[in-house]
Amino acid sequence: MRLLLIEDDPQLQANLAAQLTQEKYSVDIASDGEDGLFQATEHNYDAAIIDVGLPKLDGISVIKAIRAKQIAFPILVLTARDHWQDKVSGLEAGADDYLTKPFHPEELSARLNALIRRSVGNASPIIENGPLKLNTASQQVFINNTVVNLSGSEYKLIEYFMHHIDEVLSKTTLTEHIYDQDFDLDSNVIEVFIRRLRKKLDPDNTLKIIETHRGQGYRLKRYES
Known part of the structure; x- marks a missing residue:
């Protein structure tokens, strides 16, 4: 998940960025309201953390401007x-x-x-899809109730898929929501991680959890209960 952090206090900014990165979020940072608003309108985010007392443009004005542009990602405001x-x-x-x-x-x-x-319709921290289960609180992934050991990047990828079950997601979309703005968007790294996920989640290739839609992207198929 990719976050926008708009905070002008250097120490708090550094602490939050370190914490969120450790929790497997990709974090873009802005130190004032003008830069924060620019980033919010230029990139795709899954959520934003915005301090009220910002230089150049206060946090309330930033939030109003974001919503005026019909940008709907969830916002947590710091006061x-x-x-x-x-x-x-x-x-x-x-x-x-x-x-x-x-x-x-x-x-x-x-x-x-x-x-x-909640922004994607999941009220519970546990998301289930047939044999696949993800606990967003503990950041654990299970297949048939057996824990699957994933790298940080692999977890980010399957978490995004689980929030968007049955949607065809392009490599660009996946890259934009999993990595920060400095990542090379032309990289084929998504293909590598898809292969790794398939091998770990479905080693016998019997579940066929992640489908390839040629020329469009990938889809985590929905299992009917």
Whole structure:
């Protein structure tokens, strides 16, 4: 999942970026509202974390501008503890949730995870599709209730597929949502990870979980319960 973090405090920005990267998110960073708004409109994100007190363009204005452009990714707004008006203003501007500073890293992770799940219609942290199960909280993947050991990049890929079951996803779409803006979009690395996932999830090639749609991309097929 690819995130946009707009935070001007250097220490908090670095801490959040490190935490989210460790949690297998790809993170793009902006230190002011103008740059954050530019990135929000130029790239595809699965969610954004936006501080209210930003230089050049405040966070509330950034959120309003994002929503005015019909960009619908979930937004978690960061506010000061004693500024309850910022919470109200953020939600009215189009934010989906708020977090007051200081906060525990675990709470940020839980709220962000919930926002992303709900944005694609998954209320539970556990997503099941036939023999395949993914726990977004523990970041574990199971086939027939057996844990499958995946690399960070492999997990990112299958997680995105599980949030978009039965959709044909192009290599460009997968790359944009899994890697940050510095990644080489012309790379064939997605093909490599698809092959690895197929080998790990379906070594006997009996389930045929991930389909190739020539010239279009890949589809994680839906299993009817």
